[in-house]
Amino acid sequence: MRIDTEIKKRPRGRPRGFDQQQALERMLVAFWDRGYAATSLDHLSLAAGLKRPSLYAAFGDKKAMYRAALNAFSERTRKEVSAALLGPNLRTALRRFYRGAIDIYLSGEDGPRGCLYVCTAAVEAIAHQEIRSDLLEVLGLIDEALAARIAIAQAAGEIPRGHSAEDLARLAAAVLHSIAIRARAGAARRQLESMARVAVALICAPA
Amino acid sequence: MRIDTEIKKRPRGRPRGFDQQQALERMLVAFWDRGYAATSLDHLSLAAGLKRPSLYAAFGDKKAMYRAALNAFSERTRKEVSAALLGPNLRTALRRFYRGAIDIYLSGEDGPRGCLYVCTAAVEAIAHQEIRSDLLEVLGLIDEALAARIAIAQAAGEIPRGHSAEDLARLAAAVLHSIAIRARAGAARRQLESMARVAVALICAPA
DNA sequence: ATTAATCTGTACTGTCTCGCACAGATATAG
DNA sequence: CTATATCTGTGCGAGACAGTACAGATTAAT
Secondary structure (H helix, E strand, C coil), X not given: CCCXXXXXXXXXXXXXXXXXXXXXXXXXXXXXXXXXXXXXXXXXXXXHCCCHHHHHHHHCCHHHHHHHHHHHHHHHHHHHHHHHCCCCCHHHHHHHHHHHHHHHHXXXXXXXXXXXXXXXXXXXXXXXXXXXXXXXXXXXXXXXXXXXXXXXXXXXXXXXXXXXXXXXXXXXXXXXXXXXXXXXXCCCHHHHHHHHHHHXXXXXXXX | CCCCCCCCCCCCCCCCCCCHHHHHHHHHHHHHHHHHHHCCHHHHHHHHCCCHHHHHHHHCCHHHHHHHHHHHHHHHHHHHHHHHHCCCCHHHHHHHXXXXXXXXXXXXXXXXXCCXXXXXXXXXXXXXXXXXXXXXXXXXXXXXXXXHHHHHHHHCCCCCCCCCHHHHHHHHHHHHHHHHHHHHHCCCHHHHHHHHHHHHHHHCXXX
């Protein structure tokens, strides 16, 4: 079915009978719903439509599968974040940022899923050092993206410099994290949107 | 060893050979470190120093044990929160509030534990409705406690009324949630304290 | 056609998991 | 002392779990 426009020539033996990216996407959803520890390889196998040996061959052991899912989520999110933050001014940039996040966090067939990192990686941080540093790294990336956008607004005189861009960025990220937790806890969309509004107002407040 | 000052007379049969409260406290720590799904009854049994049948008899099944731990954590936390918020003015009240939280979140033998609810209950929210509503309830209680204290400060003219007490409370709680996540992710204490400072400054800012 | 390389599914391993049955221990009530 | 009630530990059982060996399937290279 796949049109062979790619230059990459086939490897030697029997080719894969499945799309690795799509399988990962389905495993991601499984992990997102149940978390790392509660998701068994049978769940993943069922979700991806692959038998366990194929999963192991393609992704490694369970922890590697989870980290691959984390990475896929991070990549996808990063693109949406930087697109949202491109808005003409900080206020609309942040509005888009939160609106996109809330839409994602409220998605889920069996209930709102929140953020894969905040809601499922955090719990594993003590037992699994790699996951802990994966999480810390992504938290830092979000902080940095926000700080960069806020610094631009400050340089343009759009908002005052009462607080550093880094401080305001961590505050903006904090509201994001809380929205993720609250979404998964079942909070109403209105509450999440209200929190976003308040955060935008406080950060963009005219001196 | 326990002095029998309590009027409650002994029940009929063989008395418990352990302190139920203390056993629960140790189970709490086990759940706090590894989360609900990854903590087996053998872990709990080892932590509490009790065999599995005693645990079942005293607490019910695994989910009941976890919810009992959640409840113990919530009770304990609520007392400390209301004590901290009793401060003479909002600024010092919030400072104490965050300082106490950061101390707790950074504790842990195998790494900082963050918040039992935010870091371990959230992941179970989709699969276990009771845990989901336990979490939502506690989030609401924290919001309310903060809102009440902030409303007092507003009524006293200590801070302006630009934003409602509820909105500011949710913002303050958001910073708390983010601190919990970041602590477990391994963020430096300085960063957590800086976030607390910024939150206090923004909420208590003179008009 | 033959060979080598890779993928797929079946079936297995040993370990862990939750929860409980049961027997012995320890207390009170009479 | 006897009967009754509750707690404790040993040990079981049925199932889930992660991970893999192996045989058959499918492809490219020769």
